[in-house]
Amino acid sequence: MSYQVNEKGYYGNFGGAFIPEMLYPNVEELREKYLDIMYEKSFQNELKGLLRDYVGRPSPLYYAERLSEHYNTKIYLKREDLNHTGAHKINNTLGQILLAKRLGKTRIIAETGAGQHGVATATVCALMGLTCIVYMGEVDMERQAPNVARMKLLGAKVIPATSGSRTLKDATNEAIRDWINNPVDTYYIIGSVVGPHPYPDMVARFQSVISEEIKKQLKEKTGNENPDYVIACVGGGSNAAGAFYHYLDNKDVKLIAAEAAGKGIESGHSAATSVLGKPGIIHGSKTLLMQTEDGQIIEPYSISAGLDYPGVGPQHAHLFESGRAQFGSITDEEALKAAYLLCKLEGIIPALESAHALAYLEKLNAKKEDVIVINLSGRGDKDLATYIKFNEQAQ
Numbered sequence: 001m002s003y004q005v006n007e008k009g010y011y012g013n014f015g016g017a018f019i020p021e022m023l024y025p026n027v028e029e030l031r032e033k034y035l036d037i038m039y040e041k042s043f044q045n046e047l048k049g050l051l052r053d054y055v056g057r058p059s060p061l062y063y064a065e066r067l068s069e070h071y072n073t074k075i076y077l078k079r080e081d082l083n084h085t086g087a088h089k090i091n092n093t094l095g096q097i098l099l100a101k102r103l104g105k106t107r108i109i110a111e112t113g114a115g116q117h118g119v120a121t122a123t124v125c126a127l128m129g130l131t132c133i134v135y136m137g138e139v140d141m142e143r144q145a146p147n148v149a150r151m152k153l154l155g156a157k158v159i160p161a162t163s164g165s166r167t168l169k170d171a172t173n174e175a176i177r178d179w180i181n182n183p184v185d186t187y188y189i190i191g192s193v194v195g196p197h198p199y200p201d202m203v204a205r206f207q208s209v210i211s212e213e214i215k216k217q218l219k220e221k222t223g224n225e226n227p228d229y230v231i232a233c234v235g236g237g238s239n240a241a242g243a244f245y246h247y248l249d250n251k252d253v254k255l256i257a258a259e260a261a262g263k264g265i266e267s268g269h270s271a272a273t274s275v276l277g278k279p280g281i282i283h284g285s286k287t288l289l290m291q292t293e294d295g296q297i298i299e300p301y302s303i304s305a306g307l308d309y310p311g312v313g314p315q316h317a318h319l320f321e322s323g324r325a326q327f328g329s330i331t332d333e334e335a336l337k338a339a340y341l342l343c344k345l346e347g348i349i350p351a352l353e354s355a356h357a358l359a360y361l362e363k364l365n366a367k368k369e370d371v372i373v374i375n376l377s378g379r380g381d382k383d384l385a386t387y388i389k390f391n392e393q394a395q
């Protein structure tokens with residue numbers, strides 16, 4: 001079985017490009033050109049140089065000795081938290097902006113929920129001197145004021161989406177509308193392995209640097225490039241797609257995706273798409289989606305803003321359906337506990353999203369000789385207020 005996209009843009013039963021006709025020329029231009037541009041030598045040289053000198057790659061693969069002792073196994077952390085801007089998202093925005101430049105685009109648009117992707121996009125636009133417009137739900141702009149301030153400092157224009165629930169899906173609608181109206185000079189940077197083909201494949205390829213590095217680093221450290229497990233959290237699924245990428249065809253490596261169960265799968269406040277989702281169409285692709293019986297999207301919930309998404313990318317829907325990856329749901333409380341544990345045992349404050357991957361260690365029943373790689377997708381600075389609030393409640 002193949003876990004990569006086919007020539008029609010599908011992963012098994014999922015994927016495709018379900019877009020308004022007016023958007024067709026933009027997406028088609030990208031589909032025709034993305035692979036040629038991405039694998040051109042000068043593009044690769046520029047991308048690699050910036051990943052090294054601007055982002056700080058390779059990110060370390062760190063043997064977490066005290067955490068390993070605690071779980072009586074061997075745990076390595078892939079330190080995406082040490083990247084410039086504090087997470088893996090910059091790997092993708094940097095790749096896409098170089099592609100946009102090669103396509104001759106001068107104006108960049110993006111959607112953002114919690115603001116992390118907006119910040120990563122505003123960052124690379126400043127770096128390249130391109131105009132940056134970020135659509136963000138009005139409600140999210142209030143909830144994530146520091147990220148709005150960051151984007152503005154970086155020179156981006158943040159436009160509130162004022163329709164519907166005034167959150168991520170409304171911001172996405174606004175971005176699509178903008179792209180339809182500005183097809184010639186504008187490029188749309190999507191923030192995860194979601195959206196119409198070729199976006200999921202393109203974003204996965206830009207994030208695949210994560211597993212490329214893991215293989216090399218693990219081989220250096222243990223003599224074997226293959227761990228027993230790779231664990232990553234899944235919102236849309238880009239950090240997981242990158243951490244899994246070079247292991248997809250090696251069944252000896254078990255792949256685990258940690259989703260946000262929020263207040264509990266049955267609570268009505270969750271984002272556990274693999275359990276609660278049904279096939280449907282969101283953001284231009286067919287995937288697993290949390291929806292009502294008549295197909296309305298159910299508002300997701302998670303304590304971590306980055307996992308608060310009602311679907312998963314089409315590749316993850318396929319990995320779930322085919323059984324190649326195992327999906328586990330982690331509640332807010334379990335994620336918080338895992339985060340506090342990492343702080344105390346390793347001196348690392350993880351992003352709340354990444355804490356969902358860490359929490360899966362409680363459910364794994366790992367053996368002493370197992371080698372586990374956890375993708376630490378981001379750092380926890382942005383989550384301090386939440387950590388302080390719940391830590392005080394617990395004392």
Ligand SMILES: *Cc1c(COP(=O)(O)O)cnc(C)c1O
Pocket residue numbers: 087088089116117191192193233234235236237238239240306307351353354377378379
């Ligand atoms: C945005 C974000 C995520 C979730 O996005 P994916 O596309 O699923 O990776 C996870 N971790 C961090 C730190 C994030 O900022």
